[in-house]
Amino acid sequence: MESQNYKNHRKFYAPHHFVFLPLLLVLEGTGIYKVFNDEQNQLSWILFSVVIFLIFYLAIMLRQHYALSLQNRIVRLEFRQRYFEIFGLRSDEVEEKLKFGQIAALRFAYDDEFKIYLEKALKENMKGDEIKKSIKKWRPDHQRV
Known part of the structure; x- marks a missing residue:
C-alpha cells in the first residue's frame, strides 16, 4: 500500500x-x-x-x-x-476551542507532533490545512470515506 x-x-x-x-x-x-x-x-x-x-x-x-x-x-x-x-484528561474544554478542520488535521500527526500542533492550533489558531502541510511524519488513515 x-x-x-x-x-x-x-x-x-x-x-x-x-x-x-x-x-x-x-x-x-x-x-x-x-x-x-x-x-x-x-x-x-x-x-x-x-x-x-x-x-x-x-x-x-x-x-x-x-x-x-x-x-x-x-x-x-x-x-x-x-x-x-x-x-490523561477529558478534552471537552480543549475541543470547544478548536474548529473541526483543526481536529481533523491533527489526526494525521503522530503523538509527538500532535502535541506540538495542538498547542499551535490553540495558541496561534493554526488552520487545519496548515497543520496537515506541516506534518513531517504522516499518520495514514486508509479507512476514510
Whole structure:
C-alpha cells in the first residue's frame, strides 16, 4: 500500500466517481444537446435534463452528507480518545476551542507532533490545512470515506 501524505490523502469510490456520476454527466449533456437540436420534443428533453440534473445533485449531496456526517462524529471521538490517552484528561474544554478542520488535521500527526500542533492550533489558531502541510511524519488513515 502506498505511503499516505498530504498530496495523496483524498479518497475516491470508483463506482460512484468514475461510473455513475460520469454516466449522469453524459446523459445531462445529451439532454442539453437535444434541447437545442430536437425542437419537436424540446419540452420532453428539458424535463429529461432537469430530472437528470436533480438525480446528479442528490447523488452527490446525499452520499457526501451521510458519509461525512458520520465520519465527522468518528473523528471527534478519535480526538477525545487520543487526547485522553496522551494527557490523561477529558478534552471537552480543549475541543470547544478548536474548529473541526483543526481536529481533523491533527489526526494525521503522530503523538509527538500532535502535541506540538495542538498547542499551535490553540495558541496561534493554526488552520487545519496548515497543520496537515506541516506534518513531517504522516499518520495514514486508509479507512476514510
